[in-house]
Amino acid sequence: MKAKGSWMLIALVTIISLMFGQAITPVTASAAGPEDADVLVRLLDPKALPEGWTVPKTVGHVVNYLMHEWYQNETKGEMARAADFGIEFSLNDANLDLQKSLAGVDDYLAKGVDAIVFTPVNEEASAPTIKKATEAGMPVVCEGSPTEGCLTLVSIDDYQAGYNVGVWAGEYAKANFGGKALVLDIGLPALSTTVARSNGFADGLKSVLPDAQIVQSVDGKGLKDEAVKVAADALTANPDVNIIFGINDDSALGGLQAFQAAGLDTANLLVVGFGCEGKACKSALMEGGPYKVSAGMFPEYQGRLLINAAVAAFNGFPMPPHIVAPTTPITKDNLGTFYTQEGDEWVPNFEATAAIQ
Missing domain, CATH: 3.40.50.2300 (Response regulator)
Structure with a gap:
């Protein structure tokens, strides 16, 4: 990692320690690694970006199946997080059609978006298109399933x-x-x-x-x-x-x-x-x-992680291969810990989700 990247990480860790009221050992250039990058992505603050970073103006997500409730809620999380950063966020729904999915990537490349989030319809068949995009300098963050060429994968284990x-x-x-x-x-x-x-x-x-x-x-x-x-x-x-x-x-x-x-x-x-x-x-x-x-699987929270990862990738930060999103067995007894029911809606508790070990 370059010295600039190291000091940016030190600055972020300092911010985190202030947020949580506890001392955290700063990361040095020699110690920086995938775990440090993972911490940065999880706790990235739109109001306190590492020095030298800029916010991408546009991020597009090629979704495999937006009709599914998972993606409806995950993309809501992305939209809200993009708004926190002031990012123009857009969606391209493949509707389980491989060719539409790959065309969606090409469309975003042609439009010149600053970063792409990609959910594959088929992992193996998508690899050539994703590799072409990243080789052209486009930061691509994979969601849900690994695809060769993506800079990182955001998903559960x-x-x-x-x-x-x-x-x-x-x-x-x-x-x-x-x-x-x-x-x-x-x-x-x-x-x-x-x-x-x-x-x-x-x-x-x-x-x-x-x-x-x-x-x-x-x-x-x-x-x-x-x-x-x-x-x-x-x-x-x-x-x-x-x-x-x-x-x-x-x-x-x-x-x-x-x-x-x-x-x-x-x-x-x-x-x-x-x-x-x-x-x-x-x-x-x-x-x-x-x-x-x-x-x-907490789709709204995972949507936040995706936008954080897209911002980090856009700034050339060395990304860990897999940013593991939190998961835990949900039952009637603990549902209220992670969601609050308000009428017909269930409002996520991001703090509780982030605390899952």
């Missing part, structure tokens, strides 16, 4: 998040089902991140219940209607399933709908979701039915 809710499910099954765990996994094999969620869940579950079985894995494509369809077929073949795991909340809710439609007993069912990004998950948790836990 999908495997660990899956593992954590798997452990939770194992403890629940031990206490409530006599240790029986026959799982329907509603996955999404097209993305490495969602495969990691399923694998993590299975490993976490088996760490508590070694005899647990994944009786069938199906491709719900991350969509509720598709999840209902494939889960219905799987439950016909495996009516003794007592745990449904979904790689997102739509998958889990679709599995629950199929279970109910089959006339099976939900008193002997645990549903485990992933994301808890919107009202449907939160309502299901509060109802006290079989939907007991979801791996919270």
Whole structure:
């Protein structure tokens, strides 16, 4: 790291120490590394940027599927954070169309935006376009799934998040089902991140219940209607399933709908979701039915991290390969720690989310 970059980091750490009322050891040029960069991105203050930094005028996000509630809430977080910086923020929705996604990147390059946030429709197929963009000097921050060429990835640790809710499910099954765990996994094999969620869940579950079985894995494509369809077929073949795991909340809710439609007993069912990004998950948790836990991903907070990362990348700051967004199992008991219900809306508590270890 150049001396200038080092002193900028020292300045930021000083600001952080004042904010939190505690001493933090300044970083020197020789000590600066990925962890220091991670701290900088997380705690970047629009009102106290490191000296010499400028704010990008424009940031564009090529989203893979804006119809999904996760991206609606994440992009709200981006919009709010961009406004904090005074950045003009725009969206380009690929609607799960690879060619539209790649054309969206080319469009932003042609328009000369200052930085791009990119959520791939297909990781491998997107790599040549992203590498072309970064080689041309465009800072590109990946969201959700890694793509070769991106300067950094902002996302949760999908495997660990899956593992954590798997452990939770194992403890629940031990206490409530006599240790029986026959799982329907509603996955999404097209993305490495969602495969990691399923694998993590299975490993976490088996760490508590070694005899647990994944009786069938199906491709719900991350969509509720598709999840209902494939889960219905799987439950016909495996009516003794007592745990449904979904790689997102739509998958889990679709599995629950199929279970109910089959006339099976939900008193002997645990549903485990992933994301808890919107009202449907939160309502299901509060109802006290079989939907007991979801791996919270906090989309609004992750949106803030994306804009922070885009600002840092725009200023040429050496980026860590993965900025790990916080996640924790969300249940009826702790939902109120991270969100406050105001009428029909759930307002995120960013301070509580940032404190997740």
